[in-house]
Amino acid sequence: MNHAETQSTEGALQPETAAAMPSRRGFLAASALLGAMLLSPLWAVAASPATAPASVATAEKAVGVGLPQRVTLTCAADMAHAISATWRSAGPLQSAQGQIAPLTAGPKFEATIQSVPAEAFTIETDSGETAYQYNLTFTGLTPDAQYCFRVGDGQSWSEWNTVQTALDKPKPFSFLYFGDVQTDIRSQCSRAVRTAFRHAPDARFVICAGDLVNHGHNDSQWGEFSDAFGFIAATVPCLPTPGNHDTKRPEKAPEPEAPYTAAPAYHAHFHVPANGPKNAPILNGEAYYVDCQGVRVISLNSNVFDDDAPTDAAHKQAWDALLAWLEEVLANNPNRWTVVTHHHPIYSTSKGRDNAGLRNLLRPLYDKYKVDLVLQGHDHSYGRTHKLAGDQIVDPAAPGTIYVVSVLGPKMYPFKPKFESLMAATASEKQLFQVIEVDGDTLSYKSRSIDGQLVDAFQLKKDASGASTYHPAEKT
Ligand SMILES: [Fe+2]
Known part of the structure; x- marks a missing residue:
């Protein structure tokens, strides 16, 4: 999904700290902003804001509700320093986010993990069900470098996938x-x-x-x-x-x-x-x-x-x-x-x-x-x-x-x-x-x-x- 520049969630990477993690209030604010955006003519057919109902905490405990589905990468405008992703879940998430780290040979890379909050929105599918969608852009990356990333909500995650940034000049x-x-x-x-x-x-x-x-x-x-x-x-x-x-x-x-x-x-x-x-x-x-x-x-x-x-x-x-x-x-x-x-x-x-x-x-x-x-x-x-x-x-x-x-x-x-x-x-x-x-x-x-x-x-x-x-x- 693409929005106007002012609605982008693109931003510098943040350390993985509790303060940097999106709060429920932040999530709802982002949803409200997105809801306003979704009232534009392009989205008027099927979109509505992704607000978290009172039962969301219970819902997220259900098996598989937060498990990322359809994880899809898209190039960011600056391919040397950024990459974008989308996914969806079976229910609304309070803390949709992505994590990224430089790819290492070994499995112990926790110290280098950076977290990025995702933008949340919904679409109404042709079957009448609500699809809970998310997107984000990882920014501040090193050119021509390998990374691993995952998306989720802090509890349920995708697998760590690998991806490589572009060099910022010609290279085969x-x-x-x-x-x-x-x-x-x-x-x-x-x-x-x-x-x-x-x-x-x-x-x-x-x-x-x-x-x-x-x-x-x-x-x-x-x-x-x-x-x-x-x-x-x-x-x-x-x-x-x-x-x-x-x-x-x-x-x-x-x-x-x-x-x-x-x-x-x-x-x-x-x-x-x-x-x-x-x-x-x-x-x-x-x-x-x-x-x-x-x-x-x-x-x-x-x-x-x-x-x-x-x-x-x-x-x-x-x-x-x-x-x-x-x-x-x-x-x-x-x-x-x-x-x-x-x-x-x-x-x-x-x-x-x-x-x-x-x-x-x-x-x-x-x-x-x-x-x-x-x-x-x-x-x-x-x-x-x-x-x-x-x-x-x-x-x-x-x-x-x-x-x-x-x-x-x-x-x-x-x-x-x-x-x-x-x-x-x-x-x-x-x-x-x-x-x-x-x-x-x-x-x-x-x-x-x-x-x-x-x-x-x-x-x-x-x-x-x-x-x-x-x-x-x-x-x-
Ligand atoms: Fe065609």
């Missing part, structure tokens, strides 16, 4: 990219996630390019998402972007003010950086960027642009703000590499699909600012373009962008792209994952099917001026 690393998860999440996406992790166990993050579930409001599908990722969600931070299915509300729910925004459950599971458009609060958590060791990753909600034009004044404000924000973060980018992710493809791969409006809106920006990679989903097949500019294939050494559509889950569409001549590599009826390695001047891309077979690979190499050259790679 890898990351994962997944297309749509969406369906049969527990039964068939799980194998894809776990195979991908085996191929890139040190990935610094995983980009999920939208449609993480089939119905964004459906709590059981989010439970499947957590099951499919398992401990990997608490080990490899996720960088999500909203897909059209992530916006889907219950059929009988009132029409939200912004139907193009992700469902509350989506936001509950991902505490993404609060560095999106400042003048469109309805897009909180819908657009953000992170800088990791020489790479800027920009995530934006392409549902905002999934019309020929804005549908009302609020939509126009969000549309204009998102577009202006995208140009700003592209224009003021100190990193050597630029990766953008959004759900709807600039060049669709499936039969009968074409997002011409989106292409005409965003492609000129990608050309202007020499975006290296655009990672997308939505079309349930695989298509990776040659290096393109102006909707044309360009010389490997000329300025241009490579666009990818991929799919992780088992939902498949017939492959028949409108712009087939632009595609350098294609596949259909395959569940796929991508490992992308960045090493100084070289970006290496590999797409594999979940049986481990290499489906596609290429490299981009940059010279001292930042100009890239595209190199197809042998599929070995």
Whole structure:
């Protein structure tokens, strides 16, 4: 979940002392503040403050009430010094918190444990039950260092998970990219996630390019998402972007003010950086960027642009703000590499699909600012373009962008792209994952099917001026 800057719980680490632990009064105050925030239009559908009822002490003694569920890491804006997490519990907690410590070889690290209070809130699930949700950001961390962390309430805890911060300057690393998860999440996406992790166990993050579930409001599908990722969600931070299915509300729910925004459950599971458009609060958590060791990753909600034009004044404000924000973060980018992710493809791969409006809106920006990679989903097949500019294939050494559509889950569409001549590599009826390695001047891309077979690979190499050259790679 992401909120405005003034509502963030991010703060310096505090020593683990009784005085530093959140009190019941502090918890209730935080809940009241959150309740006020939840009255904003984005959250009006399903959110309410997480106040602790009189019976909470009794409730917390019940077996498993406080046990953390669905622990999910998300990158913080400053990946070198911070990391964010979310989780939920079966009942309200008075002292939701996280603990973190530098990773040691031995088990005696109590003296270095730091505690951070969590932000608590609730969402009403589609089944009518209340979900007790929490998020926090560990800050003040050392760059390029290993940590272990856990979340809980001081009595019930998650396991100690391990995670690594980024270095605050370029250094070789890898990351994962997944297309749509969406369906049969527990039964068939799980194998894809776990195979991908085996191929890139040190990935610094995983980009999920939208449609993480089939119905964004459906709590059981989010439970499947957590099951499919398992401990990997608490080990490899996720960088999500909203897909059209992530916006889907219950059929009988009132029409939200912004139907193009992700469902509350989506936001509950991902505490993404609060560095999106400042003048469109309805897009909180819908657009953000992170800088990791020489790479800027920009995530934006392409549902905002999934019309020929804005549908009302609020939509126009969000549309204009998102577009202006995208140009700003592209224009003021100190990193050597630029990766953008959004759900709807600039060049669709499936039969009968074409997002011409989106292409005409965003492609000129990608050309202007020499975006290296655009990672997308939505079309349930695989298509990776040659290096393109102006909707044309360009010389490997000329300025241009490579666009990818991929799919992780088992939902498949017939492959028949409108712009087939632009595609350098294609596949259909395959569940796929991508490992992308960045090493100084070289970006290496590999797409594999979940049986481990290499489906596609290429490299981009940059010279001292930042100009890239595209190199197809042998599929070995
Ligand atoms: Fe989609």
